[in-house]
Amino acid sequence: MFRKQISNEYDLVEPRAPAMLESLRAFGYNIQTAIADLIDNSISAGAKNVWLTFQWDGSESYISIRDDGKGMTEAELINAMRPGSRSPLEQREPNDLGRFGLGLKTASLSQCRRLTVCTKAVNQSPVTRRWDLDYVNQTGEWRLLRSAASGSEKRLASLDQLESGTVVLWEGMDRVVGETKTDNPKDRDRFLEMIEYVEKHLGMVFHRFLERKNKLKIWINKRLIEPWDPFLTKEKATQFLPEENLYIRGDQVVVQPYVLPHHSKVDQQTYEKAAGPNGWNAQQGFYIYRNERMLVAGDWLGLGLQRDEYCKLARIQVDLPNSMDSDWSIDVKKSRARPPSSLRTDLKRIARLTRSKAGDIYRHRGKVIARQSSESYVFPWLKKVKHSKVFYSINPEHPLVIEALNVPQEHRKVIQALLRLIEETVPVQQIWVDSAENSDLQSQPFEGVPSQEVKEVMMEVYNALIKNGLSSKEARRRLITMEPFQHFEELVASLGE
Numbered sequence: 001m002f003r004k005q006i007s008n009e010y011d012l013v014e015p016r017a018p019a020m021l022e023s024l025r026a027f028g029y030n031i032q033t034a035i036a037d038l039i040d041n042s043i044s045a046g047a048k049n050v051w052l053t054f055q056w057d058g059s060e061s062y063i064s065i066r067d068d069g070k071g072m073t074e075a076e077l078i079n080a081m082r083p084g085s086r087s088p089l090e091q092r093e094p095n096d097l098g099r100f101g102l103g104l105k106t107a108s109l110s111q112c113r114r115l116t117v118c119t120k121a122v123n124q125s126p127v128t129r130r131w132d133l134d135y136v137n138q139t140g141e142w143r144l145l146r147s148a149a150s151g152s153e154k155r156l157a158s159l160d161q162l163e164s165g166t167v168v169l170w171e172g173m174d175r176v177v178g179e180t181k182t183d184n185p186k187d188r189d190r191f192l193e194m195i196e197y198v199e200k201h202l203g204m205v206f207h208r209f210l211e212r213k214n215k216l217k218i219w220i221n222k223r224l225i226e227p228w229d230p231f232l233t234k235e236k237a238t239q240f241l242p243e244e245n246l247y248i249r250g251d252q253v254v255v256q257p258y259v260l261p262h263h264s265k266v267d268q269q270t271y272e273k274a275a276g277p278n279g280w281n282a283q284q285g286f287y288i289y290r291n292e293r294m295l296v297a298g299d300w301l302g303l304g305l306q307r308d309e310y311c312k313l314a315r316i317q318v319d320l321p322n323s324m325d326s327d328w329s330i331d332v333k334k335s336r337a338r339p340p341s342s343l344r345t346d347l348k349r350i351a352r353l354t355r356s357k358a359g360d361i362y363r364h365r366g367k368v369i370a371r372q373s374s375e376s377y378v379f380p381w382l383k384k385v386k387h388s389k390v391f392y393s394i395n396p397e398h399p400l401v402i403e404a405l406n407v408p409q410e411h412r413k414v415i416q417a418l419l420r421l422i423e424e425t426v427p428v429q430q431i432w433v434d435s436a437e438n439s440d441l442q443s444q445p446f447e448g449v450p451s452q453e454v455k456e457v458m459m460e461v462y463n464a465l466i467k468n469g470l471s472s473k474e475a476r477r478r479l480i481t482m483e484p485f486q487h488f489e490e491l492v493a494s495l496g497e
């Protein structure tokens with residue numbers, strides 16, 4: 001055993017227990033990332049089930065995380081409760097989700113003042129240990145208590161039914177519920193709302209485990225958590241771009257870019273769910289997985305690329321082994337990863353390609369409509385380039401424009417002036433800004449407009465075509481190829497009746 005020595009060569013400077021434990025609370029977790037860190041431990045311990053209990057009781061509320069993993073012996077538990085139970089430099093088993101020997105303590109104490117762990121290895125009796133911040137503050141020593149707080153034993157009893165497993169219990173949750181009373185409806189609702197955030201976050205970061213054949217099951221207050229697949233891999237319209245392998249010291253990083261489907265290609269519910277907990281725009285970019293556990297949920301990783309509306313369908317899966325943690329600057333919370341400089345060029349190239357393919361989805365839709373009929377009369381607006389500047393003009397060959405100008409000279413001048421004024425002042429900048437902020441909020445042509453009004457406009461075009469010598473049937477056939485009447489087939493059919 002290590003014995004304290006008196007020496008002339010050095011001073012022994014041990015951390016002060018109360019100050020150190022209080023500081024361990026400030027790693028920057030939120031409730032979602034804290035719980036995910038504990039589930040990492042359950043997965044590394046081979047758990048098939050994780051049961052989360054959120055119990056509301058004002059300031060006495062508690063959260064417990066129970067698993068049916070391999071559990072720990074008493075000696076293992078004592079070591080597990082030690083801050084820095086293992087060195088980050090140690091090599092880990094290939095499927096271990098841990099790295100720093102800190103998560104259990106830092107994640108738990110970020111949310112609560114009393115952390116109790118009860119665990120049971122096969123053929124062993126359950127053993128319990130507890131860090132109680134108030135007690136450490138009082139005594140000033142690293143005293144790990146050997147029992148649960150009085151009255152809390154029953155919260156750990158659920159372990160008895162398992163061959164092996166672990167329960168982590170958070171009490172005194174000052175950071176979650178504070179000093180609130182049980183009957184405070186606002187705080188109670190906030191607590192219930194928090195369960196939803198946690199559920200979404202876990203469904204996201206562990207989706208690969210929840211989707212597997214021999215799946216992990218995570219239960220939250222007895223409800224099974226559903227996986228959230230960021231790549232819509234089961235949708236036919238999702239594009240899988242070619243997978244690439246990149247290397248660091250012979251170890252492989254696998255990069256699989258996806259372009260997700262345009263919202264017209266999937267049902268509305270699927271599209272809305274695919275947006276993810278933070279919304280379409282925020283969830284574009286790289287998704288980084290370490291041993292299949294998601295660390296980063298959509299980010300361009302400081303590669304100099306912005307989150308843009310037109311590339312929101314670009315999502316790129318990156319798979320890392322746990323041997324690259326320091327290359328990627330993985331943090332204790334497992335919520336950050338920075339690409340090593342040796343991979344930045346390749347990642348940027350893959351990002352650019354995926355972004356461009358995602359942008360094609362929107363450009364492509366414009367082309368499809370035009371391809372149905374490449375005649376000159378289809379679009380009311382034309383895009384023109386003059387002296388390498390882009391501008392938009394009203395199509396002089398559009399039947400309605402021809403008809404409008406088919407009037408005596410003095411009226412024609414007014415209409416020509418009006419059309420010119422409209423062309424010169426198209427609010428391009430404003431449209432660009434608005435659609436970059438939220439293209440889904442841009443109204444489609446005649447969206448929400450009563451059919452009668454659409455029909456009135458359509459009728460004028462129809463009459464112009466008839467006047468041009470087309471039969472009623474021919475006029476209808478032409479209308480159906482014209483923007484935006486291709487969306488109003490039934491109305492077109494009803495013309496001339």
Ligand SMILES: Nc1ncnc2c1ncn2[C@@H]1O[C@H](COP(=O)(O)OP(=O)(O)OP(=O)(O)O)[C@@H](O)[C@H]1O
Pocket residue numbers: 037040041042045067069070071072079080081085086097098099100101102103104105165166332
């Ligand atoms: N649910 C559990 N079942 C079995 N063993 C556990 C469990 N939770 C923690 N342990 C043990 O306790 C140790 C310490 O866990 P802790 O989360 O503090 O660090 P870590 O997982 O090793 O690394 P990291 O800081 O990256 O999470 C683990 O290495 C593991 O041996």
Ligand SMILES: [Mg+2]
Pocket residue numbers: 037040041097098099102103104
């Ligand atoms: Mg851990």
